[in-house]
Amino acid sequence: MNRERSPDPDGAWSKRGRCTARTCSVRIVLLGAPGSGKGTQGEILAVRLAVRHVASGELLRENVAARTELGQEVAGSLARGDLVPDDIVMGIVEEAVAAAAAAGGYILDGFPRTRAQAERAYASAAELGIAPDAAVYLALDDAVARQRLAARADGGRVDDANISVIDHRLEVFHANMQPILDFYASLGILVTVDAAKPVEAVTDEILAALPPART
Ligand code: AP5
Numbered sequence: 001m002n003r004e005r006s007p008d009p010d011g012a013w014s015k016r017g018r019c020t021a022r023t024c025s026v027r028i029v030l031l032g033a034p035g036s037g038k039g040t041q042g043e044i045l046a047v048r049l050a051v052r053h054v055a056s057g058e059l060l061r062e063n064v065a066a067r068t069e070l071g072q073e074v075a076g077s078l079a080r081g082d083l084v085p086d087d088i089v090m091g092i093v094e095e096a097v098a099a100a101a102a103a104g105g106y107i108l109d110g111f112p113r114t115r116a117q118a119e120r121a122y123a124s125a126a127e128l129g130i131a132p133d134a135a136v137y138l139a140l141d142d143a144v145a146r147q148r149l150a151a152r153a154d155g156g157r158v159d160d161a162n163i164s165v166i167d168h169r170l171e172v173f174h175a176n177m178q179p180i181l182d183f184y185a186s187l188g189i190l191v192t193v194d195a196a197k198p199v200e201a202v203t204d205e206i207l208a209a210l211p212p213a214r215t
Pocket of ligand 1: 032033034035036037038039040041056057058060077078081082083084085086089109110111112113114117148149152159169195196197198199200202
């Protein structure tokens, strides 16, 4: 991790669960390549910290599965591994994040994907007093990401089905991520963890790196 912080076993972020929706706010953004573990860590952290997991890709896939108007509009982008237009994704994500924040906090996974999304969402969230306290970057080599996604290929996700789409998702990721990392670094809230470690070790590294929760 790139921030020097000692794990505090009795602190608010402890995995013993002292931080709950009732006692403190938790607002975390998870960033990383396809396959870096955003969804995996998002689910675990949401349970540990007793807040909602909001995943932009999941919200979009639910719309595709339900054949909503929005789902039909974005289906092609998801299948190709292209980003969905900012205005479409921002609408559904901001609504879900606001609801989660009102209920105690959020672990936001898969958003932002562009610097424009990051800046616009941060400004709106800051106005509402629900801006993220930490942006956690799950750093992972492309080769490992490819292996993980290829291993998941029979899981039903259309964008895992072939290697050229996986490669395209990685290209899109690399074309956009550095300016997002620079943005969060400029705010002093960027934390980088080694996502190649086993799942439990990654979770521990994230929890140890988070700033003290606000009450
Ligand atoms: P999204 O759903 O966000 O997918 P993604 O970024 O491609 O990421 P994945 O879900 O594939 O990987 P992950 O990092 O969550 O890893 P996971 O935990 O699943 O986006 C899909 C699409 O939606 C985009 O391509 C785009 O079209 C659209 N979209 C979404 N958000 C958007 C936005 N903001 N703007 C525009 N468009 C947007 O793990 C992967 C595998 O690895 C699993 O099998 C897991 O079990 C395994 N694994 C996880 N961690 C570990 C570990 N530590 N060790 C070993 N295996 C592990």
